[in-house]
Amino acid sequence: MTVINDEIFRRGFPQRFVNLRSQVILVPVFAKIKSNLTVGLCIFLLLLSLLVGCFPCAAQDACYSRLDQDTLTIGNQFIERKFIWNKGNVITYSLSDKKGGKVWFNKLRNPDFYIQAGAGTQNGKYEVLVKKDDGIHIAAQETIVSFSTDALDVKRVYRINAQSASIACETYLKGHLSGISGGQQSNAADLKNIEIADDMKVNSSTAALDQLKLDGFHWQVKAVEFFDITDWNNNLVLENKFIPYRKKGYRGNLLFVHNQEKEAGFFFLKEAPASSVQLAYGGQDFTTEFGHFAVNGLGLSAKDIRADEWSKAYTVVLGVYSGKEFNQLQALRGYQKTIRKNEPGRDEMVMMNTWGDRSQDAKVNERFSLLELEAASKLGITHFQIDDGWQQGKSPNSALAKGSFTNIWSNPNYWKPDTVKYPNGLGPIVKRGKALGIEICLWFNPSIQHDYADWEKDASAMAELYRMYGIRTFKIDGLSIPNKQSEINLTKMFNQVLSETENQAVFNLDATAGRRGGYHLFNEYGNIFLENRYTDWQNYYPYWTLRNLWQLSKYVPPEKLQIEFLNKWRNADKYGSDPFAPSSYTFEYIFAITMAAQPLAWFEGTGLPKEALQLGESVAKYKKVQHDFHQGTILPIGEEPSGKSWTGFQSIHKDRGYFIVFRENTPDGTGILETWLPEKVKIQLKPLLGRGRAMIQTTGRKGALKVALPAINDFVMYSYTILK
Known part of the structure; x- marks a missing residue:
């Protein structure tokens, strides 16, 4: 028998030979091949048979994973992420937005995952699983990459489905660890000035769940922090917009990173509780420094790691987009809608x-x-x-x-x-x-x-x-x-x-x-x-x-x-x-x-x-x-509700959707609301609930619509269709 394992992959065998159990046991077929066939033809027939029989992700799923010599590639029709294998402790090589035609190259030559300095890497393994639709989760492909560093075993599961421009990464740890790098960032007031070059090299030892370092200085970044505990909180979202400069930490579950030159970017979503209640919290969820963006805070302390059982860190989702804020939010929502299927008889309710x-x-x-x-x-x-x-x-x-x-x-x-x-x-x-x-x-x-x-x-x-x-x-x-x-x-x-x-x-x-x-x-x-x-x-x-x-x-x-x-x-x-x-x-x-x-x-x-x-x-x-x-992408429109605003929501399907528009306690009988529609698009609006009238209208700047309601504290729900 011949066993195709990690070492053989590194000699050039394609990833597609891996089955659901990480290794494919191959029955020797060379003995059955006539002696007059060349060795090259033997290899060709072997490879062809394996490609037909051991494809890890069905073609209709439109997702793929392959380990080719020292390059790991994971992707679907929207996104592709390439890694340098690095004995299993992978380093991102590039990130591609396939629909937008954008490719980002990672300048960092350290592994994406960092937990402790000075540890070597060994026992790298690779595996692919295909998860079927189970009524809760849609079908997905999981690429499992595992390795060891001294007394610690690490398993990284990259999950991708055919419907979203994102790849989720789950991290599991097992074994022994004396401590996790991290803690509070230095106070900028205690640092020296820009003239002291050596002192500007800030220590980058904080543990990272994922990270990228990209070219360019023209990044616009937004960290979004959330608050629950709503018996005590009535302000639930805090946006922090900034241009990344020297190394600094930020709180939040979301980091949107937009490049002004390419009008494209990516987001990190940290699937964790709100920052104020996360486990083993070190004070920040993200670290930025010019074009270097990292996700911090594992949700684990060293004492949480067991010798005989995998401990799961917080999951990180990386998604790509090209365009403006709408494309950014649509990419995020595209992932979020795959977390749990929304079944009308089970999940819809009044x-x-x-x-x-x-x-x-x-x-x-x-x-x-x-x-x-x-x-x-x-x-x-x-x-x-x-x-x-x-x-x-x-x-x-x-x-x-x-x-x-x-x-x-x-x-x-x-x-x-x-x-x-x-x-x-x-x-x-x-x-x-x-x-x-x-x-x-x-x-x-x-x-x-x-x-x-x-x-x-x-x-x-x-x-x-x-x-x-x-x-x-x-x-x-x-x-x-x-x-x-x-x-x-x-x-x-x-x-x-x-x-x-x-x-x-x-x-x-x-x-x-x-x-x-x-x-x-x-x-x-x-x-x-x-x-x-x-x-x-x-x-x-x-x-x-x-x-x-x-x-x-x-x-x-x-x-x-x-x-x-x-x-x-x-x-x-x-x-x-x-x-x-x-x-x-x-x-x-x-x-x-x-x-x-x-x-x-x-x-x-x-x-x-x-x-x-x-x-x-x-x-x-x-x-x-x-x-x-609810099947559409629902986003807010108009002004923030204040009791005196014109505000509402838009549900976006491809060429149609819905609006809910509220006239709060304002004397203005007509409101102009910015929407997520393109400019200069003709749409037909049909009222479904409330007191608005049917109309055909062409959108203005930032997709603006003009809506009239006869009284204060009134509303209308429209269905809309984009007219060709």
Whole structure:
């Protein structure tokens, strides 16, 4: 037998001979070849047979990976990244935007991944896996590159699919490491001036997950930092635009790097919690120095690395684009839409949750739930979620008893339906929900003690609710991820529930408090419950909610966010004469604010006045276009919401799409909104909801459209078509 391994590749055998298990065992075929064939012909036939039988990525997938002598190449129809093999500790050679015809050459001759100085590299290995579509993830190809440095094993998994101009890189570590290079950057005030040449050579020893060093000085860079913990934060996005100069660190999950000369660039996305809550955080996520751009912060400390188990660092995604800001954002969104497939019957929802009117668990029981379902049906609700109170165990937020999340599994019935509130179990609720076309969903708080050591029990409890009642959507609350083991165990819990529900489970991941996943971690598991807002405490203002969604929608797919609308009639007296009080808006307008996202009716349906139920007509119209609207690239348009702006959203398909336009409390009856359409394009607009009129219009500068609405605090939803 002949084994094609890493060493043979380095002698010239193409990558395509590798199968899914890293090495191909070749049955000797030379003995079967007639003696009069030349050696050259023998080799040709062998290579031809292997090329036919061992191609690692089907042609229709349009992705490829090959190791040819000392060059590793990974790509698809949009992007290609070439590496110098370097015994497995690869160094980027070039990065190509194939559609834009741009090629960037890396000037750095150090490995892309850096964790500790002075370590040699050995045992480089190469492997290719093809992952099939599983209902959550689209088909993808994984190139697995592994190597060792002294007592540490490193595995880098480069993941690419056929649909986006990006390559994600997952990093795994195993073995022993005395420490990880990094820490706080030096304060510029303590450095010497530019005349001292030696002192200008800043130490570059910070650990790096990925890095590029490119030619040129004319770079425009934007770092975007995000904030969750929305019980405390109401400003969720911070943009930092700068020209890179001397070495400096920046915070954020996103780094956009644009070259002014080529009108093209790339982005790094760090799939990690918000900077303020990341694990083992060294003070920055990115480092820039002229044309050198690095991603820092592994999310691991030396003590997190085990001798017998792989520890995963934060994932880094590298994407390319050519053009302006729109092309940049479209490239980012192209990747984000591949993280979790958006299935209309599973992921689209207009949810009503029992918690928003502050009754806590006091009302929750069978009769209340059945009455809520009747109201929900009139509103057009698709998902009814029973929050805290359905279960036998009592939480600390219970209005009925002083409960606890400590040692949940000392009560084996904690996550079974309360036998007093639901004497017949949840069966009657589920049955009535099905009759009304409403899916029943539940609230769930994983057992936090000992870094979620009871994750298997938590997963089994949710899987059992799926088997018994078909319940598959769970609001996951109360998370705290203070260390790597907690993150590992929670990941195992989510994956186990997906496995036991045939990938039908959906998790509404609460982002309101604590150390949680934020906007860029756990995205494959469902959507994000963004914020708690209540009229009881006057912290619900419709334009605040609109502003948070508007700002996030530029960088986070809004269809992955649950956005609340409240009962505007409750506590109206507490707002007094406030012009931005919820009562100043129509119920339809308050609902429309949420349409770019997954609408969340954050109230008790039985507490609404009769007039509120008329909203059902608008919800019915919205549901007809909801999925198509969400399938587009949704970006903010107009001005930032302020309560007095013309603002909105655009959903972009190829030659068509949608607009939602809001006239806030402004005396201007006509607004001019910059959009993401090209200039001087003729479009036809048809109103679907709200009070706008049909029209044909040619876009102005920066794709500007002129929209008229008859009253303040009014809106219109349009479908648009670009006319040829």
